[in-house]
Amino acid sequence: MSSSPRRAHCDRCGLPAPTCVCALVARVDNEVEVLVLQHPREAAEAKGSVRLLGLALARCRVVVGEVFEPAALLDLLGGDVSGNALLYPADSQETAELSFFPRLRRLVVLDGTWRKSLRMLHANPLLQSLPRLSIAPEAPARYAALRKARLPGQMSTLEATCAALAQLERAPARYQPLLAAFEDFVAQGAARAGRGADEDRRRAERTRRRSSRAPKVRPCGGRGARVTR
Numbered sequence: 001m002s003s004s005p006r007r008a009h010c011d012r013c014g015l016p017a018p019t020c021v022c023a024l025v026a027r028v029d030n031e032v033e034v035l036v037l038q039h040p041r042e043a044a045e046a047k048g049s050v051r052l053l054g055l056a057l058a059r060c061r062v063v064v065g066e067v068f069e070p071a072a073l074l075d076l077l078g079g080d081v082s083g084n085a086l087l088y089p090a091d092s093q094e095t096a097e098l099s100f101f102p103r104l105r106r107l108v109v110l111d112g113t114w115r116k117s118l119r120m121l122h123a124n125p126l127l128q129s130l131p132r133l134s135i136a137p138e139a140p141a142r143y144a145a146l147r148k149a150r151l152p153g154q155m156s157t158l159e160a161t162c163a164a165l166a167q168l169e170r171a172p173a174r175y176q177p178l179l180a181a182f183e184d185f186v187a188q189g190a191a192r193a194g195r196g197a198d199e200d201r202r203r204a205e206r207t208r209r210r211s212s213r214a215p216k217v218r219p220c221g222g223r224g225a226r227v228t229r
């Protein structure tokens with residue numbers, strides 16, 4: 001932990017100390033590499049699932065940006081697009097089944113809302129050239145409890161990535177500890193949000209009581225008092 005006098009942040013996960021996720025991290029030795037291209041808006045999001053994913057996966061790179069220099073992006077893809085595939089939502093018509101990718105080296109994942117991911121895809125032609133794969137969401141997304149803005153049933157980036165890797169590597173058990181850790185992460189976030197909401201309610205109640213006790217018109221005697229008729 002850093003020792004900032006204002007608000008201590010964890011050196012490892014970068015989050016404020018009370019929300020540190022490091023204790024939850026379940027290290028996973030993934031075979032297929034993961035490249036997460038993270039929209040800048042997501043990077044600042046404490047509830048984002050990619051922080052936990054990046055800390056847990058042995059082979060994972062997270063790069064923040066929206067529009068990437070083509071040469072730099074090609075570098076991130078290992079200098080050659082072959083062996084790379086883009087994980088894309090299941091509602092897309094152009095995605096292929098996982099069995100089409102027996103020799104995948106790297107899974108490219110866009111971390112952003114549906115709209116932002118689409119924008120990233122349009123802004124980076126190299127990404128458009130990658131074969132796309134989709135996963136069918138089997139379980140209702142755990143994430144909905146934490147991020148209400150998501151569509152119902154929409155998976156978090158961590159859940160979608162784990163589901164894809166588990167299927168690609170034919171090793172579902174490998175990803176169970178990380179998915180369990182993610183459930184804890186969501187539960188902690190929901191509990192904090194609940195405590196926050198309780199505190200807001202109590203504060204509103206205190207304010208209401210105070211204002212009902214206070215006289216409707218405050219006398220402002222002394223200097224500055226002025227009565228106009």
Ligand SMILES: [Zn+2]
Pocket residue numbers: 010011012013014015020021022023
């Ligand atoms: Zn931490």
